[in-house]
Amino acid sequence: MIQKKRPTLYDVAKEANVSIATVSNVLNNKAEASEETVKRVNQVIKQIGYSRNESARSLKRGESKLIGLIVPDNNPFFTEILDGIQHECEYYDWQVVVATSEESEKRQNQLIDLLLAQQVSGIILAPVSDTLSYPKISKKTPIVLIDREVENVTLPVIKADNVDGCYKATKTLLRNGHKRIGLILASPGISTTVQRRHGYVEALNSQNIQIDEDLIQFGGNYTGTKAQIDGGYQAVMNMMKLTSPPTAIFATNHLLMIGALKALNELKLNIPKDMSFIGFDDHPWQEISTPKFTIVSQPAFEMGKQAIHALHKYKSSNETIKTSLPLQLIIRESCGTEK
Amino acid sequence: MIQKKRPTLYDVAKEANVSIATVSNVLNNKAEASEETVKRVNQVIKQIGYSRNESARSLKRGESKLIGLIVPDNNPFFTEILDGIQHECEYYDWQVVVATSEESEKRQNQLIDLLLAQQVSGIILAPVSDTLSYPKISKKTPIVLIDREVENVTLPVIKADNVDGCYKATKTLLRNGHKRIGLILASPGISTTVQRRHGYVEALNSQNIQIDEDLIQFGGNYTGTKAQIDGGYQAVMNMMKLTSPPTAIFATNHLLMIGALKALNELKLNIPKDMSFIGFDDHPWQEISTPKFTIVSQPAFEMGKQAIHALHKYKSSNETIKTSLPLQLIIRESCGTEK
DNA sequence: CTGAAAGCGCTTACAG
DNA sequence: CTGAAAGCGCTTACAG
CATH class of the missing domain: 3.40.50.2300 (Response regulator)
Structure with a gap:
């Protein structure tokens, strides 16, 4: 519990018999000091345990x-x-x-x-x-x-590259024969949502499949883990109430994905038998879940x-x-x- | 893209016709200024968009x-x-x-x-x-x-309270009839490990069950998600090679838990039929996993x-x-x- | 290659 | 209730 105040440039300068400018120079590798001076100053610095006061430096710079x-x-x-x-x-x-x-x-x-x-x-x-x-x-x-x-x-x-990533994920689902693909998005006001939706739409367009807005659900603008999971849960519940429910679901973030899976569980829908599913963001849990989930992974x-x-x-x-x-x-x- | 430099106390003082000390006082709610002065200064501050330079303040204080x-x-x-x-x-x-x-x-x-x-x-x-x-x-x-x-x-x-938490978890396993309980710990050099082990040992002692060191495995000192998961995996693999393997496993952190479950999966051991399991740290995934895992949850x-x-x-x-x-x-x- | 000195933007006794 | 002034610990032209 040492209480004495931190040493300053002056302390170093005095001890090393140089000016504070010189100490500052060696501290900043300004290469304006002789080799010998540098060595001596560095030694003193180590000896008295000096370290720079960043507040002072920040103020000056x-x-x-x-x-x-x-x-x-x-x-x-x-x-x-x-x-x-x-x-x-x-x-x-x-x-x-x-x-x-x-x-x-x-x-x-x-x-x-x-x-x-x-x-x-x-x-x-x-x-x-x-x-x-x-x-x-x-x-x-x-x-x-x-x-x-x-x-x-x-x-x-x-x-x-959200557009491309979501295009490919949707394409995969289409290739597997799905025509009604549910898309679960986060809050509508952010660029990632717009782009992920865009990728999805492009994929459907490439196959001449009409967009059904009922299949696109927002997990809500809610903050917090629980609220987002609920958002994913609700999205699935809404979709599954449709006269013609989706045969595949794509959840575009991790929390939404968990909520969606929870709903699917409750509805006793087996993946992939009754429902195909693509999630978002990888996680170690996925190594041990059944089934192992296909996901879009971000290079965070x-x-x-x-x-x-x-x-x-x-x-x-x-x-x-x-x-x-x-x-x-x-x-x-x-x-x-x-x- | 405004480049001009941030206003200072002086700018505020000049504009409000007071000294910088006064501005500083109102900024710090020193209550040494008249109501009128406070109002005027605050108005100027808002008007010219002043905000304090924290480096200067930090240096002084x-x-x-x-x-x-x-x-x-x-x-x-x-x-x-x-x-x-x-x-x-x-x-x-x-x-x-x-x-x-x-x-x-x-x-x-x-x-x-x-x-x-x-x-x-x-x-x-x-x-x-x-x-x-x-x-x-x-x-x-x-x-x-x-x-x-x-x-x-x-x-x-x-x-x-690691001792108590792990005591209770182990007790639960004991109450369910288990006598050989595997314990998976993190690095030996930290207090949490020592205390978690202690809780486990106390529980066994209370039942007069001998400690078998082979059933206590360290997940290793490794850093990084992957290494810790591997540690949990290896721990289980080691235990299950024993002549008398455990009938229950208690993994004392989340990554260790995931690794342990991975090993159990590979060994085709069903939880809880073939093996009882208690993990550590709650996670939304656990709402949708099968089975839902009993865990020790920390108030992080x-x-x-x-x-x-x-x-x-x-x-x-x-x-x-x-x-x-x-x-x-x-x-x-x-x-x-x-x- | 080195030193004396100004000044960054604040806070805080202190004097009035 | 308010102001003039010192000083926090640095960096950086500038002079030598």
């Missing part, structure tokens, strides 16, 4: 070594993105401040303000809606969008890594990177025989 | 509004803890910097240094081992332990909340809170008939 991450919630998908971000931040010597918007635009914008006040080097944002009302974006403190796009501003964005970790890359690129060369990472369809046992 | 969280990895248990922490930080106007130690002590200590350099108000730590080699702990920047305890330092700690969210509480308490009154939250045994269908 107008920028901290912090990166902000704002996601709607901490579900496993966003957590894996965080993993990727943390991994890559290591390289740039950045640390990550996390915050959740809980799908509230007001809260999201407050969080941006808070992060800006912390002088963060940049913000990675999974926006709550398809427009961004936030004007204070500079080259120095850029916002990089992740997962979800926005219509009214040009920003770097790292996302998944990679998305996180690339977001930090894009952030750095934007800061260093003002380049606006827009990347659409491929979604992987992992065929297992839940949608019939054809592989 | 020697403390930022940041809280550090160091966990071994971002598995769902720790993510739920993060949720609780974030929730509670809202109240104290703190933000959370997250970092993962990846079960490396060296990395853990580096991260503590980095966080201290950020002048964090405190650190919540799930330590990688049962001793803490870190000396720089003050009342101002305390470390609060979460989930895992440490032997050599007295610090606030918020943990689960609550632990996160209480950790922030304990941190605040320690800072304000130097009180060292030690809390052991009850574990909940959720009886479902995986360990026989008796409820």
Whole structure:
């Protein structure tokens, strides 16, 4: 329980018989000091246990070594993105401040303000809606969008190729002979929903199958694990009440998928015998479930890594990177025989 | 894309015709300004969109509004803890910097240094081992332990009552007639492992059943989801090779549980017919699995909340809170008939 | 290659 | 109730 205050540059300078400017230089590898001086200073630093006061540095430089991450919630998908971000931040010597918007635009914008006040080097944002009302974006403190796009501003964005991924998943179901395919979507106001729907529609169109809006259900705008699972559950219940219910269901996120499966269970519908099913986002549980589910898997970790890359690129060369990472369809046992 | 620099206290002061000290006072609710002045200053603040530079404040006060969280990895248990922490930080106007130690002590200590350099108000730590080699702990920047305890330092700690929880789980198995109960533990070097083992041993002792070390398997010190699942898998495989294999298995964390179930699947052992099973940590998947698994559930969210509480308490009154939250045994269908 | 000095934007005694 | 001023610990031109 040592209470004495942290040593400063002055302490190091005094001990090493140099000026604080010199200490600062060796600290920042400015290569303006003689080899001998560098060695001596470094020795003193280690000896007295000096480490830089980042607040002071941030104040002077107008920028901290912090990166902000704002996601709607901490579900496993966003957590894996965080993993990727943390991994890559290591390289740039950045640390990550996390915050959740809980799908509230007001809260999201407050969080941006808070992060800006912390002088963060940049913000990675999974926006709550398809427009961004936030004007204070500079080259120095850029916002990089992740997962979800926005219509009214040009920003770097790292996302998944939702259209293609959902097109392929739907195609697989079509190839297996299904004509009535239920689609369960999340909240209508975000780009991923629009794009996933788009992929589905394109696949049906390619087969000249009419879109039946009754087969497209929204899991609701609800926040929270339980509410989303309920959304998936309700979606299936609604579909199965139709005069002509679907013979296959495609759930476009993990929680929706769990809710949908719960409903199917209750209805005693066997997968894949009575109902074909494709889910979203892989999870270790799927290795031991029966049947093993065919799913669309997102490269979340990679998305996180690339977001930090894009952030750095934007800061260093003002380049606006827009990347659409491929979604992987992992065929297992839940949608019939054809592989 | 507004590039002009952020307004400062001076800008506000000039615009409101007061000194910067006054602006600072109203900003900090120091109640030393007349009502009229407060109103005018607040109006100017809103008008020019001022928000405080936290780096400057942190430098002056020697403390930022940041809280550090160091966990071994971002598995769902720790993510739920993060949720609780974030929730509670809202109240104290703190933000959370997250970092993962990846079960490396060296990395853990580096991260503590980095966080201290950020002048964090405190650190919540799930330590990688049962001793803490870190000396720089003050009342101002305390470390609060979460989930895992440490032997050599007295610090606030918020943990689960692992002994009791595992005692009860084992007792349930014993009551159902099992005498040979396999126990799958995580890494031996951490307090949770020791305590979970202790609960198991106590339960067997209460029944005068000899401990068979062959029935106690460690999932290994491995980091990463896959390695831990493999650990659980291997543990079961080892146990089932015994001349007298267990008739019930208790897996003491979620990943270990998944691995164990995978092994049991492969061995075509039906739960609960051929094998009783109790797992750890609840998950929505369990609502739709067959059978529904009996598990020990941890109050992770609550632990996160209480950790922030304990941190605040320690800072304000130097009180060292030690809390052991009850574990909940959720009886479902995986360990026989008796409820 | 090194040092003296200004200044980043705040908070906080202190004086009035 | 309000203001002038010092100082938190750095970085960075600038001078030597």
